[in-house]
Amino acid sequence: MTAVALSRRGPARVLRIEIRRSVVLWAVPLLLALFYFDTFRTAAGFPAVWTVRSSVITDHMIADFCPFAAGLAAWVASREGRRKTSDLLATTVRPAWARQASALGATLFWLLIAFLAGVAALYIDTAVQATWGGPPLWPVAVGVVEVVTFAVIGFTAGALFPGRFTAPLAAIGCFLLAVIGLHAAGGVKPGTSTYGLLSPTTNVSLGDVGVFYRVAPDVAIAQVMFMGGVTVALLGLLTLAPAFRVSYHGLLAGVSRAGRWLCVAGVALLAAGVAASVTAFSLVGTAHMGVSGWEIPALHDAASDRPVPYTPDCAGTSFTVCVHPAFSAYLASANAELQPAFAEIAGLPGAPVRAEQVASGDGVLGSQGLNFAGVPKPGVSGTPLVYYFISDDGLSPLWDIPAVVGPGFQQNFLTAFIAGPPRVGPGPDAAALSPTAAQQAVITALMTAVGSPAPQWGEDMGNGGPTAGATPAQITAAAQRFGSLSSAARHAWLAANLPALRAGTLGLGQLP
């Protein structure tokens, strides 16, 4: 075997040795255990909608991976400094950057294998349960880039500041960065600063995001650009690190030690990385909310604003209940909840003839006319009258609260019919107010009549008194009085008084 062949096989052999002896292997069981408890179990509590399930990658999974990626990479990078072998290794034929590249490559190898194995488990579980759509790839791309970025941050810290405390401090720093980023991302709302969208960790999205409209990849592109820029800039810094160790011979000697071309490459990497990150930062500042999520005008493709065609899944005959095929698993329970409630109001003025799921839109924003053009507002509207509901109206469990799914879905239906569009409170918060006391009593009585538990109303207070106009005890007593009537008597009273009840002009004392 010639010397040339040996030297060509050298880097691969070094990488193979680094992979085999990597310290990350020790942390892989911990990472997988954390993945199972935190990411996998959390995702299992969400509806089997691809976009919702995949949002745990940047919400939980990154927060679990980032401290270990940064800490272990810092540990690996500080090896030469910790053992004080830098001078010894400087005399070998391999340059410092080649040794560091092998060490970083081996660290990333195991981290990315663990990360992608977790994503595969998550997606396989979702594929078994999902009834519509396919696996989104942008969250995976963002997650991979973020794992690499955190590892490179830790590696740079370890290489520049070798010491026994560098690894845990890098791990803690990145963990805190993820938590702070999560808060920043959660605080991004229309009309506020949007730079928090660059956060490495983001909140779980709404229950039906990506179902009615495709998720615009704008923010994901900006995140990849930003994190990738940080990574490239840090790699440039690592390349230039020997030149920074300026001895008494001055900067030129440092450059000479690092190699002229290596310095040029380092400066180029640093400049390219900073440019990419600054560009992404400025792009995110222009983001605004659209039907497909956060849109960045310079990156946005208008085609993603078009609704995704679908054929709804329906059940029922006289009163039809329709859901998006992504929520087919919840059709039977939705139908079972709405049919008895509809039987109580059938034939009354303004009673809907069908119920249909529409894209999420905040009820308060909708009542203020802030919903997006072309998106039906939740509530009873249209000709013929249709009850439009959204996934967050109790159709499907989110945040592990299945108890509110059934009765909550029924309560929202009866509230939309009896109370009409939600009343909005004064002030900049514009919070939705509870129905009036009489409306609450009637809704409670109807729900009790169909065998559902009495709904829980918030005790909103305004000017020292309940905003509903009566105490919960008074409302409960009125509901029991109204519920004790026969079904025909309730129906007749509602037929005569529904407009006044809906307008909020009836008091508790006027209920029979």
Next chain:
Amino acid sequence: MTIADIQKPAAPAAPGRWRASPGARLVWLHMRSRRVPAAVFALAVCGGVLRAALQWGWLFRTGHFAQEFPMIVEGGAAAVLVITTHSPFGEPERTGSRWLPYLRLGTALVMTGVAIGILQLAVTGASLDGGVLVMARNVIGVTGIGLLSSLVTGGLLAWILPMAYIAFAEYALLQLWTNPWTWPVRPPADRGAWVCASVVFAAGLAAFMIRGARTRLAEDS
């Protein structure tokens, strides 16, 4: 320089400075060999971060999630202090010093106290949710995990398991777990949480005092 220069015996200790208290000199040298001064500086960094978070509103000040950020810093402080369990001397030190178990015990106890003291000093006047009780419980409990971990992984890698526990505690916080062994998410006066944290700390302390941190794995990595 000649070989004779290199082989010249080490200079004797400064006259008069340590002669009166060889015990104190032993303790000081033990702590220096464990990089205790650097660890105190790293703990001060942790305290500074916690203070900055309280000052500039990086965390929820009240409510269930108010523990989210402090928990990481407190666990991080514990992860930093267990790094001081690493001995640079290995086997020769174990065979040559009968005072070593007591030095280990004393260093671990002192560093735990210093960590609690520095963090408390950092949040003085900033009304940390849960107060010093939750902070102390988190530090001693996670330190116990780190000490136990150091028996297997060695002192230099003993931060991994405490970090994993803190990451798991974040999940427990989100899921409103109430098990006493998830003590970081329990209220200050929760007796079960105190018992669990104290038992883990005592077990870690006893095992570390008797066995000391493993040296081989950390050296090989």
